[in-house]
Amino acid sequence: MDVSIVETSGLGDRSYLISHHGIAVVVDPQRDIDRILALADENEVRITHVLETHLHNDYVTGGLELSRTVGADYAVPAGDDVDYSRRPVADGDVIDAGPIQLQVLHTPGHTHHHVSYVLRDDAGAIHGVFTGGSMLYGTTGRTDLIGPDDTEELSHAQYHSVHKLADLLPADTPIYPTHGFGSFCSATPASGDSSTIKEQFKTNPALTKDEQSFVDELLAGLSAYPAYYAHMGVINSAGPAPVDLTPPAPIDPIELRRRIDAGEWVVDLRTRTAFAAGHLPGTYGFELSGSFVSYFGWLYDWGAPITVIGDSPEQVAEAKRELVRIGVDRLTGAATDDIDTLTNGSQLGSYPVADFARLAEQLGTGSASILDVRQTHEYDKEHIPGATNIPLHELPDRLNDVPAGPVWVHCGSGYRASIATSLLDRAGFDVVLIDDNFAEAGKQRLTAR
Template identity: 65%
Template sequence: MSTTDTPDIAIIETSSLGDRSYLISHNGIALVVDPQRDIDRIESLAREKNARITHVFETHIHNDYVTGGLELARATGAQYVVPDGDPVGFERRAVVDGDVVDADPLFMQVMHTPGHTHHHVSYVLRGTKGTPVAVFTGGSMLYGSTGRTDLLGSEHTHDLTHAQFHSVRRLVDELPADTEVYPTHGFGSFCSATPTSGDSSTIGEQRSANPALTQDEQTYVDTLIDGLAAYPAYYAHMGVINTAGPAPVDLSMPTPVDPAELRRRIEAREWVVDLRSRTAFAAGHLDGSLGFELSSSFVTYLGWLYQWGAPLTLIGDTADDILTATRELARIGIDSPSGSAVGDITDLTGEHPVRSYGTSDFAGLREALGNNDNDRVVLDTRQPEEYDAGHIPGAVNIPLPELAERHHEVPTGEIWVHCASGYRASIAASILDRADRTVVLVDDDYDSVEKLGLDTER
């Protein structure tokens, strides 16, 4: 292909979920692969490129986010291309291995690459001369890894892991070494079986980087299955929503509520979530609210802990914060929060006092532990595999997703709560504070533990 025949491939990052969508444009037409639910980003990008979206492709029924594919296809009149096999509740072009989608002058060839799901496919983008330009691998071949194989239930994991091994090898066997690889998962997504490396790659580069290509089949299967860690609880809802067909997205500002209504909702034990920074929350917050700092980890952990379907009210410094959180939540199917409040926290408390707790770092924890005060508890909210790799002697390990149900297991005394960076610990601190426990948030990187001589047990 000459330079003028080369399609443009634009990446749409959703860093909060660790995923990528793609818009391929050429000669005024555009193809979209695995779009997120907030389709306005994709529509805007297509307009910038003066391209009309003619086809929307899904590599699989997603388990980590609500797709925007159905709505995007309806909004643009594009053909909606989805792998055959799943009993979906909407009209689509169902494709199987070997099918070719003609998006003149471009072509997408379908390759069945099971592993992440049974019906997962990859799409090989071929140009005007039929030469493979790129392959969109969804949750199959990732950069130095593969998609996890346990999301459809443990009874399928063994067979899907073997299938994943062969799918990745098929991609390498059938595509030229210089074919660009564009996965959907693997940029922080829990859909990745193991951590990935790099922001771009080719089929040739994966030969020496991907475990499905550098290990024998049984070693790959055993290593992948043994290394599978916990994934967010909200994943249980994603496949169901995507199979039925998601409703149109609503990104409008939630209804404002006043201090009296905020208090009523808190006393009713509804979810009232404060989006401000974790240090601001610690310094002053509404008694009974929960702190989920609006950051790249916000939607993952709120979705993980959230009681599905419960009323949810958001508190933020600005309206933009509320709108950003609303967008993030819509991506995982938490639609139309039931209310919002914006402004200085002291103006939102009404007649009730502001509640607070202390913050420190690991140096402060070392000093506190040196006081030989038995009325002090170290709570480690990391996952068990993190704890087993090294932890502070005597620390109690309750992973954050389990804390709401297990907070009564934390011994009495002043609780110094930590994780690997401070983010999970900040959520845990708010949960414990709501339970009227005395808390100190350790807002620090766990790397400091060894440097400070807080020897870790393994």
């Protein structure tokens, strides 16, 4: 029995291909199904079943298209209301894929109808459990995505679901969650790349705390999540359109300038330092790395056409793949010429890049306006006294709260700050990007708790 992991690090998620004796089952596939198809070909297996643990809130599923492409059965939790034909599964059902057997367990919490799948071979031996957004590594899936009226009920349900898994399964059972690798679907940050039921008894708060303490702590720890989540459930319920990964049309400098002047979303994918050194005024800077797609989806005007500027066609293709995973399909053009060529004779914009040591020097000789774009709970834990805290996702609607410039902008690593500085630069602010790890601020004795 082989379990192959398909990592989607930009969203902090995992999909799985289970294979045995030439047969394969897929759990929670992302929308870009070519990765799964290539893996199945590599393993020389035939996909007979595609399973969803829940209707996803953080990405557009590839399950429907994959099942249609390979002619597989498509299993979705029975309580989820969808507009397409599927196999509804409920607690106690068994997915019979010949040498692969999967027992369905109802594990509500992340959603009302969430299920987990216990993996067995045809002799009945347990080889793992696919827990979706239920039991994660050292945490659980968040419980506030359905709505505020359901959150407390789902938090209690999450506690009981984790106990159900722990009570029913052997201690050495491997756990295969979908979320928890940087995903905003985690209630708190997950820990580790693998785990078992036994290990979760030591690290998972649902198993180390009493029910009310767990619920109280979970509710207190819930922080903001990306705005694009509001669209994912709708798309997944209706049935996503087939994915389109064809390259966007090339855009020349004149058309590029027209789109910028029209106020369209023109997004520069280059590194944050390259953008700071020279960019087309009026563009957005979203470095294509790390959490690009989560923060892009958080700030994006849903449905607006997008033009991208990249270093290469390969970078543009990577960006398109990231964007279609969250249903952003209106990538209407791309420019990959040298940035100086794209100016068409106009002047580039730029702003300084500094670190916390340089900020300490500035504060030592005078004062500085500091903007902290981390989330509120991060700021409350530790911050630079006198800094204004405006979380990145709130910044477009709170420009009037930004202090007078030059504004030194920081976050935890420099990534969110780089997006914020591009937004502020676009709005006409005088900015300095602090491209540094926040731990360095403590080393410079700039912070207070």
